[in-house]
Amino acid sequence: MSDIAVRVDHVTKSFRMYHERNQSLKSAIMRGRTSVHEDFLALDDVSFDVPAGSTFGLIGSNGSGKSTLLKCLANIYYPNKGAITHFGKIAAMLEVGSGFHAELSGRDNVFLNGSILGMSRKDVTRKFDEIIDFSGVEQFIDQPVKNYSSGMYVRLGFAIAINVDPDILVVDEVLAVGDAEFQEKCFQKFRDFKAAGKTVILVSHSMPTVQAMCDQTAWLDHGVLKAAGPAKSTIKAYLKSLNVEPD
Amino acid sequence: MKYLNEVWSSRELLFNLVSRDVRGKYKRTVFGQLWSLANPLALMLIYSLVFGVFFPSNPRAGDPSGLNVFALWLLCGLLPWTFFSAVVSSGAGSLVDNANLIQKVSFSRIVLPFSTVGAAAYNWMFEIAVLLIAITIAGGFVLPWIPLVIVAMALLALFAAGVALLFSIANVYFRDTQYLLTIVLQFWLYLTPIIYPIERVANKSAEIGGLGGTPVRIVDIYNFNPMVHFVALFRELIYDNRFPDPLEWLICLIWAAAALSFGMLVFRKNERNLAEAL
Numbered sequence: 001m002s003d004i005a006v007r008v009d010h011v012t013k014s015f016r017m018y019h020e021r022n023q024s025l026k027s028a029i030m031r032g033r034t035s036v037h038e039d040f041l042a043l044d045d046v047s048f049d050v051p052a053g054s055t056f057g058l059i060g061s062n063g064s065g066k067s068t069l070l071k072c073l074a075n076i077y078y079p080n081k082g083a084i085t086h087f088g089k090i091a092a093m094l095e096v097g098s099g100f101h102a103e104l105s106g107r108d109n110v111f112l113n114g115s116i117l118g119m120s121r122k123d124v125t126r127k128f129d130e131i132i133d134f135s136g137v138e139q140f141i142d143q144p145v146k147n148y149s150s151g152m153y154v155r156l157g158f159a160i161a162i163n164v165d166p167d168i169l170v171v172d173e174v175l176a177v178g179d180a181e182f183q184e185k186c187f188q189k190f191r192d193f194k195a196a197g198k199t200v201i202l203v204s205h206s207m208p209t210v211q212a213m214c215d216q217t218a219w220l221d222h223g224v225l226k227a228a229g230p231a232k233s234t235i236k237a238y239l240k241s242l243n244v245e246p247d
Numbered sequence: 248m249k250y251l252n253e254v255w256s257s258r259e260l261l262f263n264l265v266s267r268d269v270r271g272k273y274k275r276t277v278f279g280q281l282w283s284l285a286n287p288l289a290l291m292l293i294y295s296l297v298f299g300v301f302f303p304s305n306p307r308a309g310d311p312s313g314l315n316v317f318a319l320w321l322l323c324g325l326l327p328w329t330f331f332s333a334v335v336s337s338g339a340g341s342l343v344d345n346a347n348l349i350q351k352v353s354f355s356r357i358v359l360p361f362s363t364v365g366a367a368a369y370n371w372m373f374e375i376a377v378l379l380i381a382i383t384i385a386g387g388f389v390l391p392w393i394p395l396v397i398v399a400m401a402l403l404a405l406f407a408a409g410v411a412l413l414f415s416i417a418n419v420y421f422r423d424t425q426y427l428l429t430i431v432l433q434f435w436l437y438l439t440p441i442i443y444p445i446e447r448v449a450n451k452s453a454e455i456g457g458l459g460g461t462p463v464r465i466v467d468i469y470n471f472n473p474m475v476h477f478v479a480l481f482r483e484l485i486y487d488n489r490f491p492d493p494l495e496w497l498i499c500l501i502w503a504a505a506a507l508s509f510g511m512l513v514f515r516k517n518e519r520n521l522a523e524a525l
């Protein structure tokens with residue numbers, strides 16, 4: 001086992017910004033090519049290492065490229081330049097309950113969602129009780145998920161995703177809808193993860209949470225890595241740039 | 248080869264997505280799965296009325312089965328067609344409809360269009376089973392041909408899957424595709440010998456002869472439509488109860504293999520770009 005879980009190596013990711021809605025045949029034919037565009041750099045030559053067994057925070061203002069970076073980690077986007085190497089199985093929670101079918105019961109959706117996340121039927125069956133227990137929606141498990149409250153939806157989705165049992169867990173701000181009890185439950189789960197020597201990478205706008213949970217953080221600003229290192233100093237620098245006094 | 252491996256390892260997900268579609272589709276309807284038979288049945292009624300009674304297209308009797316029922320003759324071509332057109336039109340929308348999933352989770356994207364093939368095939372099996380029973384009641388001896396019917400179904404499913412892959416990608420870049428597709432499918436239906444027998448085309452073509460002084464006849468162009476050959480397979484197996492010309496099998500096999508490999512090639516080339524392009 002190496003002591004680095006994820007290596008982000010000079011990653012650059014650009015998006016094409018189109019000047020008009022281009023996805024119609026007419027405009028393509030009129031112009032003789034698909035589109036006029038310019039490139040927008042969402043990530044600009046970002047490099048850092050995430051130590052194995054740490055809880056790593058990613059902070060920055062809206063639109064600074066945090067989700068983009070996580071998507072590159074999760075093989076949803078592919079960087080234009082640079083490379084991301086990870087050591088161990090990675091699972092990403094960019095949104096919970098993706099692929100839930102509203103008319104199907106919670107139970108059916110657990111199996112469906114589990115397999116979308118890469119679990120075999122056997123895995124899901126084995127962990128089914130644990131998932132239901134963690135989600136706390138046992139009473140409604142045979143109800144169609146469209147009748148769930150948004151918090152219950154997130155709870156169930158999170159409970160499935162956390163049971164994928166990866167070595168590296170990547171979490172975008174998905175916990176905002178859960179109540180305080182559930183959030184605490186999730187943070188406890190992250191601590192268990194850490195205790196088991198696994199790595200968690202999380203994005204949050206709540207500095208107290210990041211402060212409490214993370215050992216290391218990276219701060220992105222308009223796609224540029226401003227600072228990476230111990231949580232405390234990075235957060236301080238970030239808050240200072242916002243003219244907010246840290247508590 | 249590696250790509251095939253990856254696709255194969257996603258088969259459980261494919262199965263789950265198919266069962267999501269199948270089970271989610273008729274939830275909260277009174278007649279449930281019976282609805283899947285309603286569409287072909289309605290088409291059968293209307294076409295039988297128009298092309299069996301008003302403008303009789305007079306297909307020849309089944310040989311050697313001796314069957315002479317227009318509705319059954321029609322269904323032998325119509326059911327493969329409705330399957331094909333269902334796969335292609337729902338497959339074309341499969342990536343756009345699941346845009347959110349594609350942008351949030353990493354998995355083998357190709358299972359999305361493939362799952363529409365599976366869901367349509369599930370309905371199609373019921374339809375064909377009902378047709379086989381009806382043929383048997385009408386006096387056809389279709390039982391020994393069932394294994395070959397299944398082979399023909401598999402070939403058509405592979406062909407339809409390949410075509411659906413191409414349209415699903417095209418639809419990501421040009422949303423016009425799905426609208427264009429409904430028109431294309433209309434033309435395609437009437438350019439396939441489903442509601443009229445192919446003899447009509449052959450006769451007309453012989454009458455006219457070579458086009459513009461060339462030896463190319465109408466029927467030669469007409470035969471470029473792969474569905475002509477698939478429909479011929481089903482008609483001969485189910486309605487005539489005889490073994491189709493090996494050349495016909497070969498043509499279908501080549502079309503299926505070509506469509507699927509080209510479809511997968513194009514899909515694979517574009518797969519990584521999907522999350523951004525959607």
Ligand SMILES: Nc1ncnc2c1ncn2[C@@H]1O[C@H](COP(=O)(O)OP(=O)(O)OP(=O)(O)O)[C@@H](O)[C@H]1O
Nearest residue numbers: 015016042060061062063064065066067068069523
């Ligand atoms: N698919 C895309 N096409 C074009 N631009 C994109 C795409 N995805 C993200 N962007 C752009 O990249 C930039 C970074 O977006 P990103 O979602 O990574 O921000 P973020 O740091 O997660 O912000 P937030 O805190 O609001 O979640 C934004 O300016 C956004 O407009």
Ligand SMILES: [Mg+2]
Nearest residue numbers: 066067068172
């Ligand atoms: Mg974000």
